[in-house]
Amino acid sequence: MVYVLLAEGFELVEAMAPVDILRRAKVEVKTVGVTGGTVKASNGVPIVADIEIAEASTEGLDCVVLPGGLPGTLNLEKSPEVQDLIDFCAKEGRLLAAICAAPSILAHKGLLNGKEATAFPSFQKDVAEGGGRLSEQFVIRDGQFITARGMGVSTRFGLALAAATYVGFFANCLLPSFCGYQLSPVLQRDMGQALPEGGLAVVDLRSMPEQDEAAAYRDDEGRMRFGRLCGREGED
Numbered sequence: 660m661v662y663v664l665l666a667e668g669f670e671l672v673e674a675m676a677p678v679d680i681l682r683r684a685k686v687e688v689k690t691v692g693v694t695g696g697t698v699k700a701s702n703g704v705p706i707v708a709d710i711e712i713a714e715a716s717t718e719g720l721d722c723v724v725l726p727g728g729l730p731g732t733l734n735l736e737k738s739p740e741v742q743d744l745i746d747f748c749a750k751e752g753r754l755l756a757a758i759c760a761a762p763s764i765l766a767h768k769g770l771l772n773g774k775e776a777t778a779f780p781s782f783q784k785d786v787a788e789g790g791g792r793l794s795e796q797f798v799i800r801d802g803q804f805i806t807a808r809g810m811g812v813s814t815r816f817g818l819a820l821a822a823a824t825y826v827g828f829f830a831n832c833l834l835p836s837f838c839g840y841q842l843s844p845v846l847q848r849d850m851g852q853a854l855p856e857g858g859l860a861v862v863d864l865r866s867m868p869e870q871d872e873a874a875a876y877r878d879d880e881g882r883m884r885f886g887r888l889c890g891r892e893g894e895d
Contacts, residue, residue, distance in 0.1 A: 661686060661824055662715060662744065663724040665708055666693040666735045670728030671700035672813045673758045677724060680817030686824050691715050693738050701728040712740045717747045722824055727759025727779060727809065736764045745770075748803070754823055758807040758816050762786055765804065775799055776806040 663678055674690070681688040692698050692708030699705050723744050725735055735741050748755045749770055757765055762778040765771050766789030776791040777783070777799050786806075787793055797812040798805070798819050805823060807816040 660719045661688040661722040661724060661820070662691045662720065663688060663726065664691050664693050664712075664735055664741055664744070665698040665706060665726070666731045666738065666741075667695075667699055668701045668728055668734060669698065669726045669731030670759060670810055671702055671704050671706075672810045673728065673816070674700070674724075674726035675706070676813035677756075677817035677820050680814065680821050681824070684821040684824075686821060693741055694734055701731060712738065715740065715744065717744070717751075720744075720747070720753060722754035722756060722820065723748050724820065725755075725757040725761035725764055727757070727761045729760060732760040732764065735761065736767070742768075752803055754803050754805065754820075756805040756807075756816070756820055756823075758813065759809040762791075762806045765789075765806075766791055771804065771806075774804055775801040776804060777808050778806060779809045 661681055663674055665674060678688055678690060689709040690706065691714075692711045695708075696711050697705050697707050725732075725741075745755060745764070745768065747753070749768075755765060755770070757778075759779045760782045762771065762776055763782045763785035766776075766778075766785045769789060771786055772790030774791055775794045776786050777794045777796060778786050783793055794806075798807040798815045800819060800823065805816070805819050807813070807819070
């Protein structure tokens, strides 16, 4: 189970883009209202949470996601229930993910000490003062921690969460805008056998030169396509 915590003034895209991607990936995810059942984003859009914080349980909890935004980040940090969930994940080795201003919450608790991490530029000092090693990457995972720079990389943040919480990430979606790198014939074969029509799979290719992430998907004509977020598209 993944909890995406929503407090009044959260950044809408940073919360909902990961929720969308995780649900497409068939990862069990719930939005959790920290300041009520209906929570207004920083731009005033109201979101009805799946559950309220009083209903949240650590049983089966795999990951807690902290969206950024102001005053949402401050409202998250001052919640004792949020702090308890963070403490549980930290102690039990579960994933903790934060984006934009929210990595400051983890930094203030000393959890990013010695970890490679990032945050929105005006909050990077919090990461550094908490002992974190600032990364040039927009989305970075170090052990149980995933951090991201801001709203502009919310989709990449969501993909990182999907890859971390569901090995062999499959989603009932088609991203025809993907373009990229031709994967090996063995990987094509393995993915082709498992990938449903109209599905998307994200593969970690960080061991390959200049590769951060790649994707494989079937197009509308049933052809397998393989790619990353930039470069040239390939097909089988």
